[in-house]
Every structure is written in structure tokens, then in C-alpha cells.
Amino acid sequence: MSLGPEHLIIAPILIPFFAGALMLVYDERQRRAKLTISLVAVVASLLAAVELLIRSKGSELTGNNDIGFYLLGDWAAPYGIVLVVDRLSAMMLVLTGLLALPALLYAAAGWHRQGQHFHSMFQFLLMGVNGAFLTGDLFNLFVFFEVLLAASYGLLLHGGGQLRVRGGLHYIAINLTGSLLFLIGVSLVYGASGTLNMAQLSMMVPVLPEARLPMLQAGAAIMALAFLIKAGIWPMSFWLPTAYMAGAAPVAAMFAIMTKVGVYVILRLSFLIFGAGAGASAGFGAEVLIAGGMATIAFGFLGVLASQALGRMAAHLVLVSSGTVLAAGGFVLAGGGAEILAAALFYLLSSTLAISALFLLIEPMSREDGGIAALLALTADAYGLDAREEDRQPEVGLAIPGTLTVLGLSFGACVIALAGLPPLSGFIGKIGILQGLLAGGAATPALSWAFVAILIMSGFATLVGLVRVGIQTFWATEGEPPRVLALEIAPVVALIGLLVLLTFKAEVTLGYMRDTADAVLQPKVYAEGVLGAPRAAEGEDSE
Amino acid sequence: MEMVLSAAIGVLAASGIWLLMRPRTFQVIVGLCLLSYAVNLFIFSMGRITMGAPPIMPKGGFINPAAYADPLPQALVLTAIVISFATTALFLVVLIASRGLTGTDHVDGQEREP
Numbered sequence: 188m189s190l191g192p193e194h195l196i197i198a199p200i201l202i203p204f205f206a207g208a209l210m211l212v213y214d215e216r217q218r219r220a221k222l223t224i225s226l227v228a229v230v231a232s233l234l235a236a237v238e239l240l241i242r243s244k245g246s247e248l249t250g251n252n253d254i255g256f257y258l259l260g261d262w263a264a265p266y267g268i269v270l271v272v273d274r275l276s277a278m279m280l281v282l283t284g285l286l287a288l289p290a291l292l293y294a295a296a297g298w299h300r301q302g303q304h305f306h307s308m309f310q311f312l313l314m315g316v317n318g319a320f321l322t323g324d325l326f327n328l329f330v331f332f333e334v335l336l337a338a339s340y341g342l343l344l345h346g347g348g349q350l351r352v353r354g355g356l357h358y359i360a361i362n363l364t365g366s367l368l369f370l371i372g373v374s375l376v377y378g379a380s381g382t383l384n385m386a387q388l389s390m391m392v393p394v395l396p397e398a399r400l401p402m403l404q405a406g407a408a409i410m411a412l413a414f415l416i417k418a419g420i421w422p423m424s425f426w427l428p429t430a431y432m433a434g435a436a437p438v439a440a441m442f443a444i445m446t447k448v449g450v451y452v453i454l455r456l457s458f459l460i461f462g463a464g465a466g467a468s469a470g471f472g473a474e475v476l477i478a479g480g481m482a483t484i485a486f487g488f489l490g491v492l493a494s495q496a497l498g499r500m501a502a503h504l505v506l507v508s509s510g511t512v513l514a515a516g517g518f519v520l521a522g523g524g525a526e527i528l529a530a531a532l533f534y535l536l537s538s539t540l541a542i543s544a545l546f547l548l549i550e551p552m553s554r555e556d557g558g559i560a561a562l563l564a565l566t567a568d569a570y571g572l573d574a575r576e577e578d579r580q581p582e583v584g585l586a587i588p589g590t591l592t593v594l595g596l597s598f599g600a601c602v603i604a605l606a607g608l609p610p611l612s613g614f615i616g617k618i619g620i621l622q623g624l625l626a627g628g629a630a631t632p633a634l635s636w637a638f639v640a641i642l643i644m645s646g647f648a649t650l651v652g653l654v655r656v657g658i659q660t661f662w663a664t665e666g667e668p669p670r671v672l673a674l675e676i677a678p679v680v681a682l683i684g685l686l687v688l689l690t691f692k693a694e695v696t697l698g699y700m701r702d703t704a705d706a707v708l709q710p711k712v713y714a715e716g717v718l719g720a721p722r723a724a725e726g727e728d729s730e
Numbered sequence: 731m732e733m734v735l736s737a738a739i740g741v742l743a744a745s746g747i748w749l750l751m752r753p754r755t756f757q758v759i760v761g762l763c764l765l766s767y768a769v770n771l772f773i774f775s776m777g778r779i780t781m782g783a784p785p786i787m788p789k790g791g792f793i794n795p796a797a798y799a800d801p802l803p804q805a806l807v808l809t810a811i812v813i814s815f816a817t818t819a820l821f822l823v824v825l826i827a828s829r830g831l832t833g834t835d836h837v838d839g840q841e842r843e844p
Contacts, residue, residue, distance in 0.1 A: 333817065340817075341820075344824065344827075348831075349831045349832060349839065352831050352839075353832070353839040355824055356821075356828050359817075359821050360750075363817055366814070367814075370772075370773060373773075374773040377803065377806075383802075
């Protein structure tokens with residue numbers, strides 16, 4: 188069998204898997220080799236993701252929505268395991284790659300020395316995230332979720348220390364409980380419908396006997412609970428700020444995608460199973476998403492206002508971001524139209540990049556003096572790493588001139604993008620959501636206006652909270668500015684560059700999002716495509 | 731049979747949830763274990779309860795599927811057991827690390843003020 192281009196679909200899972208496994212055999216001191224492997228793997232999966240994105244754009248013939256399928260072991264679709272890549276999952280894959288590269292570069296400045304197997308765990312996290320975006324059936328979704336969670340447990344504890352262990356303990360307990368809920372939901376759905384394949388499920392829901400519907404809906408609701416815990420919806424979000432704050436900077440920057448995995452699965456399954464064509468259960472759960480999303484935004488921006496430290500503030504911004512997308516998704520599920528969904532996806536892209544940049548900025552901004560060495564010495568001490576390590580050279584590296592200027596400008600860009608002020612992309616996303624909402628059709632006007640109000644308030648609160656921290660850090664400091672390595676600031680600048688690019692190319696990106704939203708709102712194409720996916724053996728027989 | 735199984739799942743889940751809410755880390759981990767037993771039994775029962783029926787059909791020929799057990803939930807249970815075993819082991823390590831760092835087995839790392 189030749190390795191044709193159709194095998195590219197599994198590349199975003201296999202590349203990190205093999206890279207992570209390979210690095211386990213390297214000694215902990217060979218960090219340069221590990222870093223190289225890690226970087227190569229991240230770049231390779233990013234390239235694969237971009238290629239998948241270009242492919243899924245398709246052509247006019249396929250209605251700009253080319254769905255790719257990959258049947259593992261060549262089993263026919265509802266029985267075997269199937270990977271599916273469409274516009275939405277390709278976009279999420281690219282976003283993952285775009286976040287992973289800066290986070291890894293930032294870790295190379297010193298964080299990856301603070302514990303063992305950082306690079307392996309990082310790759311396994313990527314494998315889990317990519318797998319969750321690609322999988323086409325519920326049980327593999329569970330497996331990939333567990334892979335990414337297991338890796339995230341390790342990464343959260345990376346660097347050690349009391350705060351991390353305590354935060355990690357809560358995080359693991361919450362997520363283990365969430366996984367159990369996921370399993371209960373999956374088995375209820377299986378008991379009611381007899382399938383775990385998302386496409387087949389989407390076809391079966393409209394024709395399911397009336398008596399089985401309550402069980403299916405209960406299963407879906409319990410399963411959604413597990414994803415909503417991960418997405419950090421209020422009132423299941425109290426674990427999130429502490430956990431994200433406790434994580435090392437590159438880890439927290441990467442965790443920005445993890446809430447989005449929850450959001451992605453909610454969007455994917457809601458529209459696939461309870462979309463407009465689902466008969467009696469169409470729009471199931473839309474009210475919960477709207478109300479929960481709005482409560483999450485409110486909790487998030489109140490948290491931003493109440494936080495003293497930048498880390499806690501950034502963690503609450505994660506909540507604002509995922510709450511906004513969830514509520515917007517709820518409005519679309521209630522019949523809001525593709526325009527809102529397109530803008531919400533654009534907002535998701537922009538806010539995830541901005542939050543990731545902010546997490547990377549926190550540590551250089553709040554560094555007192557002595558560069559990263561002082562900080563690392565502290566954690567190295569806690570971890571028991573000895574000083575005679577060969578590559579213990581923390582102060583080596585190009586320190587940038589005009590540190591405060593660069594930091595200040597980057598921080599300003601993050602604030603503008605997150606608060607949704609005009610020049611940067613956050614504004615475009617928010618205004619798109621508002622426009623789509625006010626065009627009507629989604630829900631009662633009162634609910635729409637409540638969401639408009641809460642969205643604008645969240646932007647304002649973000650601005651107030653972050654500007655307050657900015658003033659304290661940049662205008663009210665005394666003494667020497669901190670020493671920041673070029674390797675630490677370059678990822679932040681790169682992420683902000685992406686935001687600027689997103690702003691300039693907003694028309695193109697929004698066009699892509701519009702087609703994506705249209706595709707998501709037509710689950711029939713997805714479902715029929717998956718179930719009709721041709722097996723390789725059949726193709727050979729006919730030749 | 732159904733009554734016994736559902737009662738067992740109920741008792742396991744109830745004790746698991748109660749232990750999960752307790753303030754000691756060891757109670758939490760035992761609670762998680764009990765809860766995962768309940769969930770595993772629950773997944774198993776979702777394949778409909780059959781007595782003494784094999785899950786694998788013989789090759790060829792038309793056979794009555796009702797005479798066989800559903801193999802899928804059994805496979806799911808196996809996967810779920812393996813995964814929850816691994817994550818529980820990991821949790822145990824964190825639990826011990828937390829005990830070592832804080833000197834207490836309270837989940838918050840410090841005793842509540844009396």
C-alpha cells in the first residue's frame with residue numbers, strides 16, 4: 188500500500204505521538220535534541236493542519252465544503268473508527284499549531300528545564316487536542332480527551348511547588364469526575380440509539396422512537412456537562428482560575444486551547460445532533476447554552492475586576508472568551524443564523540490568540556529583577572535539580588533593549604484585542620456577533636439585548652482591569668526594568684503579529700468562517716459523507 | 731437481576747459521591763474509585779443484560795442476534811477501566827506529593843480554622 192495524500196488526515200495525531208514517544212528515550216540532559224525534535228514535530232503538524240485547511244476549503248463543485256475522511260483499519264464507517272476533517276476541525280487544528288509554536292519557543296527560554304519530560308508531555312497534549320478535533324465518534328472523543336487530560340495533569344504540575352500541586356489536585360479531581368460523567372452520557376446515548384458514530388447519530392435522532400428520546404436527551408445533557416466543565420461554564424468554572432494561574436507560563440498559554448476543545452465539541456455535537464433537522468429535539472439545550480454562557484461572561488468580567496494579580500485576571504478572561512462563544516452558539520442553535528456563528532468563530536480565534544499572548548506576557552511583566560535566573564533557581568530548588576547540570580546557563584541569551592517599551596506595547600495590543608476595541612481583530616468578532624444578533628430571529632429581543640449589554644460590559648470591564656494592571660506595572664515602577672530575553676518576547680510578538688494579520692485579512696478569514704458556519708449548519712452533508720466514505724479495499728476491487 | 735444490578739450501581743455511586751465531597755484526599759480518591767466502578771457497571775448494563783450469552787458470533791450463516799450479548803459496551807468498559815486505572819494512579823502520586831509538600835491530607839493543603 189502506498190502512502191497517498193489521504194493519509195495526511197491522521198498526521199496531526201501521529202506526528203506528536205511519535206515525537207513524544209521518541210523523546211522519552213532521550214536523557215533529560217539532552218534538552219537541545221529534545222527541543223529540536225519538539226519544534227520539528229510542531230512545525231510539521233502545523234504544516235499538515237494548514238494543508239488540511241486548504242483541502243477542506245474544497246472547490247465550487249463541492250459547495251466550498253470538502254470533508255475528508257479516514258477509515259482506520261479500513262473498516263466501513265459506522266462500525267470502525269473514523270477520522271473526519273472539515274472546515275471547523277481544520278481551523279481548530281491550525282489554531283492549535285499556531286498556539287503550540289510560540290508556547291514551545293517560550294518554554295525554550297528556560298521553563299523546559301524545570302522538570303522532567305516537558306517536551307514529551309507537550310507533544311502528547313497536542314496529540315490529544317488534535318485527536319479530539321479530528322475524531323468522528325464519541326468513544327474516541329473520550330479516549331483523546333483522556334490523552335489530553337493526562338498530559339495536561341503532568342504539564343500543570345511541571346515545575347513543582349505547593350501552589351501547583353494544590354491547584355493540580357483540584358484540577359485532576361474535577362476532571363476525573365468530568366470524565367465519569369462523560370462515560371455515563373456516552374453509554375446513555377449508546378443505550379438509546381445503539382451507535383456512537385456522530386454521523387450515524389445525527390441521522391438517527393430525527394427518526395428515533397418517541398419513547399427513547401428522553402434517554403437520548405438525558406445522555407446528551409450529561410455528556411454536555413462534561414464538556415461544559417472543560418469549557419469552564421458557570422457554575423462549573425471555579426476550578427479554572429486557580430489551575431490556569433498555577434500553571435507555568437507556556438503551559439497556561441497552551442491551556443488556552445483546552446477550554447476551546449470543550450467549546451468545539453459542544454458546537455460540533457449540538458449542531459450535528461440537535462440541529463434544525465433533528466425533528467422533535469431540534470435546538471435542545473440552546474437555552475442552557477445562552478443562559479450559562481451569559482452567566483459565565485458575567486462571572487468572568489466580575490472576576491477580572493476583582494483580581495489583583497494579572498494571572499488571575501487572564502484566567503478570568505479565558506472564561507469571558509469561552510462564555511461568549513458558548514452563548515453565541517446557543518443563539519445560533521435557537522435559530523440565530525450563520526452570521527452569528529461565523530463571527531463567534533472569528534472571535535474564538537482572535538481571543539484565544541490574545542489570551543495566549545497575555546499568559547506569556549505575565550511572567551516577564553511581573554518579574555522583579557535578576558532575569559529568569561532568580562525565578563528558575565527557586566523552582567529548581569523545589570524540584571531538587573542539582574546545579575552541576577551541564578547546560579545550566581540561565582543568563583545566556585540576547586536580552587532585549589527598551590524592555591519596558593516592548594512589553595508595554597505588547598500588553599497594549601493584548602488589551603485592545605481582548606477588550607474588543609476598534610483597531611484589532613477582537614472588535615471585528617464582537618461587532619459581527621452583535622450585528623447578527625440584532626438582525627433578529629435568534630431569540631426574544633429582550634434576551635438579545637441582555638446579551639448585547641453583557642458583551643459590551645465585559646469589554647469595558649476587561650479594559651478597566653487590564654489598564655489598572657498596566658498602569659501599576661509600566662508607569663508606577665521604580666528601579667531597573669526587568670531583564671527579558673529575546674526568546675521570551677519573540678513568541679508574544681509573533682502572536683500579536685498574528686492578531687494584526689487577522690485584522691488586515693479579516694475579510695478573507697470572515698469569508699472562511701461564513702462558509703464554515705454554513706457547513707456546520709448543514710449536518711446532513713457531514714453525516715452522509717461519513718457514512719458513505721469509500722473503503723480503500725472497495726476502491727481496489729473495482730479497479 | 732436488574733434490581734440487584736441497579737441497586738449495586740446506585741449504592742456504589744451514592745457512596746462514591748459522598749466520599750468525593752469529603753475533605754480528605756484519601757476519601758476523595760476512594761470516592762472516585764467507587765464512582766468509576768458504578769460507571770463501569772452502568773456502561774455494561776447499557777448493552778442490555780443477558781445471561782450466559784457469548785458476545786462473539788460464529789462465522790457465516792444467519793443467526794439470531796438476540797441470542798448474543800452486545801460486545802461494544804464490553805469493549806468500552808475495558809477501555810474505561812484501563813484509562814481510569816491510569817488516571818487514578820496519577821492522582822495518587824499527586825496526592826502523595828501534596829501530602830509531602832503541605833504536611834496535611836486536607837484537599838486544600840491546609841486545615842480549616844476551628
